[in-house]
Amino acid sequence: MDGVVVKLPSFPFLNPTISSSSPSSPTFRLGFRRFSATLSAVKEGSVSLGHLTRPHFPILHQEVNGSKLVYLDNAATSQKPTAVLKALHKYYEAYNSNVHRGIHYLSAKATDEYELARKKVAAFINASDSAEIVFTRNATEAINLVAYSWGLSNLKPGDEIVLTIAEHHSAIVPWQIVAQKTGAVLKFVSLGENEVPDVEKLREMISTRTELVVVHHVSNVLGSVLPIEDIVIWAHEVGAKVLVDACQSVPHMVVDVRGLDADFLVASSHKMCGPTGIGFLFGKSNLLSAMPPFLGGGEMISDVFLDHSTYAEPPSRFEAGTPAIGEAIGLGAAIEYLSGIGMQKIHDYEMELANYLYEKLCSVPNIRIYGPKPSDSIHRAALCSFNVENIHPTDLATFLDQQHGVAIRSGHHCAQPLHRHLGVSASARASLYFYNTEEDVDDFIRSLNDTVSFFNSFK
């Protein structure tokens, strides 16, 4: 392959590709989906997006245990392009300073860049105002923020919270804690046909007693996508709010919070080419304004007296203490990088990769892949959780790592209720991102077949 790396144009954050998205949810684009064995979409000339972008990620070019690294654990965390590394480095090298407080030059510069990052996040998800973006440590903290702040002040005994059994632990446990304190009741929707949460049942479960619906956008185990727009409509009809866990969707596709009309939305920076230690909560202005503080301290106050304090307006109200300034700026750089490629382009490429991965995985003997089978109407994310009969996923993952340098994950993927429902204690999971290539999938499948043969020979 002629490796000419095209320098990607960097579009200013004010023109994200989301403006070109259709009003309806982009994940249900009807159209011809080819399930051919070779990737065809999204190539600049004859080079796929994966090949184009790989050079930007220095960490991918190394050997582990004597084999070339094949990184397929992106649902756990993504790798960072040099643009993000440079932004972080530059922050600490050139203008590191505490934000919002200082008067001097460095402080002003740091504050500007930090708030600019907030604006970038807002534009990335099409929020109407950057004040609707609260920076947190990660999506888990964002959900806890909603639980402790909104939940504790709004939930009464008998109020219902509707979730699915496929939710991540971060979307379940905070609500368990709050439900215990307030007397609210958690209701879980099980899986229906195609091994996705039963959307009809979910609709039925939403009643006048429902105060909140907590759902994932894209499942980190099943690879399925939920119809968030519809769910929001049903919830709003009964006056319930919707919290969307967008950790696996924001990094991979166009997400439009106004199009979805979500009340709350959370995502993590480290899954979208940004640094760890930063995530965000999107909350509608009127909701955030009515919420009491979560953590108390500096930054989130207006005036402090000995016997009481008054609080700042959102988002500052929910950002106590010195924030992860460098990390926020790093996230801003990641968003610029992603916008430069175009989220729609990333999504299209990953769809092809997802189908390729699924097809190839199906050819492994005695394999059981969880989640829906991809088709014209059902789109899978570029991840597959699976089990091979009689071989523990941890053994698979260990051998893949030790013998082939392939990095996948094994365990319950922070979805124990889901695994219990599927009747397994753990599963293996390979998850891709736009810098993975067809060759990565081929390497993975070849290594997996070798691994399976190895373990079968021991029996």
Added chain:
Amino acid sequence: MTSSSIRTTPGYISSCYCFRDKDFFPSSNKSQLKFPRLNKSKFLCVSGSDKKFAVSSCSTAIEIPLETTYRLGVSDKIQLLISEFKSLTEPIDRVKRLLRYAEMLAPFDELARVPENRVKGCTTQVWLDARIDKNGKARFRADSDSEITKGFCSCLIWMMDGADPDEVVGVRAEDLVELNVGAHGKAKSRVNTWQNVLISMRDRTEALMVEREGKLPQLRPFPSFLVSSNHGSYTRV
């Protein structure tokens, strides 16, 4: 194995598994344990004075007087195991060696596969049965749904099955850090199954000692706590 100065190399320890203890398997009337399908390898016990004798891998049970099996102290066995694994420079060879040991693991009584015997904190499922036998020695059996974990259990059991409870309780996780196979790094992570199994073996033995003799062992490991969802109470792991 009659000489008291015999040192067994861990690679050939199968003979240690094939004695039977009627008290341990009260329900089983099997007179032989399953042997691995290692084709016709000889099992050597190499003594310090260069005397060798072979125990062939036949399928008959080999009865060994209980006392002689426990001559090697736990810390000696740890060293032997460490040097064996250290000699395997390729990580994949260590994985393969563990799988061999997995095959040697004695069968696990189905009745012992209960939630109380589950080792907490592992990504694989591990059951550990810990007892103190009539001679006051710590006895262990373990099982797992993962072959690699079975290998770890096999090694740990070889080290500590039949040892003095005090010795068992004195083993520290740091002593076994060299045996890290598969799980890179020395950090405590959920994947560090063997550490969890070791800690479980230690804690269960300690609890048994307290129960049995009403006294605590000399060395007390630092307790670790697990937050349970039970209204904020803490459960000792």
